[in-house]
Amino acid sequence: MKFFNIFKRSAEPVTDTWQMLEALGIANQTASGKNVNSESAQALPALYCAVSTIAEAIATLPLHVYRKSKDDRERAATHSAEKLLNLAPNEYQTPYDFKLALMRSILLKGNGYARIDFEKTGKAKALHLIHPDAIQVKRLANGRLGYVVTNDKGKQESLLQEEIIHVRYHSDDGIIGKSPVTVCRESIGLGLAQQEHGASQLKNGVRPSGVLEYDKFLDEKKIKEMSAAFNNQHTGTGNNGKTLILEGGLKWKSVSLSNQDAEWLESRQFTIADVARMFKISPIYLMDYSNSTYSNHSEASRAFLSQSLRPWLSNLEQALGAKLISSRNLGNVFIEFQTADVLRATTVERYEVYDIGIRNGLLSPNECRKKENLVSRHGGDEFSQSWKQEVETNVSNPK
Secondary structure: OHHHHHHOOOOOOOOOHHHHHHHOOOOOEOOOOOEOOOOHHHHOHHHHHHHHHHHHHHHHOOEEEEEEOOOOEEEOOOOHHHHHHHOOOOOOOOHHHHHHHHHHHHHHHOEEEEEEEEOOOOOEEEEEEEOHHHEEEEEOOOOOEEEEEEOOOOOEEEEEHHHEEEEEOOEOOOOOEOOHHHHOHHHHHHHHHHHHHHHHHHHHOOOOOEEEEOOOOOOHHHHHHHHHHHHHHHOOHHHOOOOOOOOOOOEEEEOOOOHHHHHHHHHHHHHHHHHHHHOOOOHHHHOOOOOOOHHHHHHHHHHHHHHHHHHHHHHHHHHHHHHHOOHHHOOOEEEEEOOHHHHOOOHHHHHHHHHHHHHOOOOOHHHHHHHOOOOOOOOOOOOOOHHHHHHHHHHHOOO
């Protein structure tokens, strides 16, 4: 029972009112009567889709460590963080699994935690995810943060802020992030209640597609015979479209969708829009194509990167860099996502961009071939000088 959850933690008393109510299962109660938390909220398809879309998009993006040079930058392939973020964060997860689980934790719980294991030399050697319910964050007397982690056996361990990667959602105090599931629980609860209402209607309600009208009284036996004969001839996929022939004054009357049912369907559509607002994502990415066109789908892709993903990418880059890169190298070494694949256009659009880049000396042919996963060719590393020739021609032949 949830009541006993408050006794499963450490010997420390639960002094926060909201924490106490949440442990008792009261804090999650909404006006619609539905209990909303990170688990129950995922039963709403639109919310589950939003979380999956953002988490999967970030998990699939390449994440690399770079080192600044004089006028450029280069991959720091030998850096310890490069291995953790691209090869194996630990012994049981792939980089995709790690980033996906971390993002799901942040989106659903408001906070994502990972413990850093260090070698004797001080380099990070492994990253282990920690469930948000198993960790407490405290502000220490010296102004720094401390973390108390409770393992599966109930044993607690205190860790310093240098040993924990902590990625927050929106935070009011800069210490603990706020989950959109908690903040918008009333809207989510309404969506869950509507979903449950529709399911119960299908289970218990009666909704005939039409009725047969007759101006005379029929006994029970005659009604059963007519009903059986009608259903045998005109129900099921095999009888779809058959001509209906009525005799003896029988009339067929269709039963249309009631205003109440139409409003219920419209409210279900509004739930999708509400979830899209919570996560700042276009309804197109929630598989709602009711208002989708080719042009606004293309714009939605750009908005997905700039409005939905960009803040998350910056948040992750800074949180990872602050803990996986030593303080003396923070000015020269940094972590960055590659976002080119998010805006990957059609074949025609890509080749037009390559053509402009090659003709203006911005890209070499081999760089373009690499972007298309093609092997390099001899002489393809040279940059075009056509822009220079055009300038010289215009200068030597003034009008």
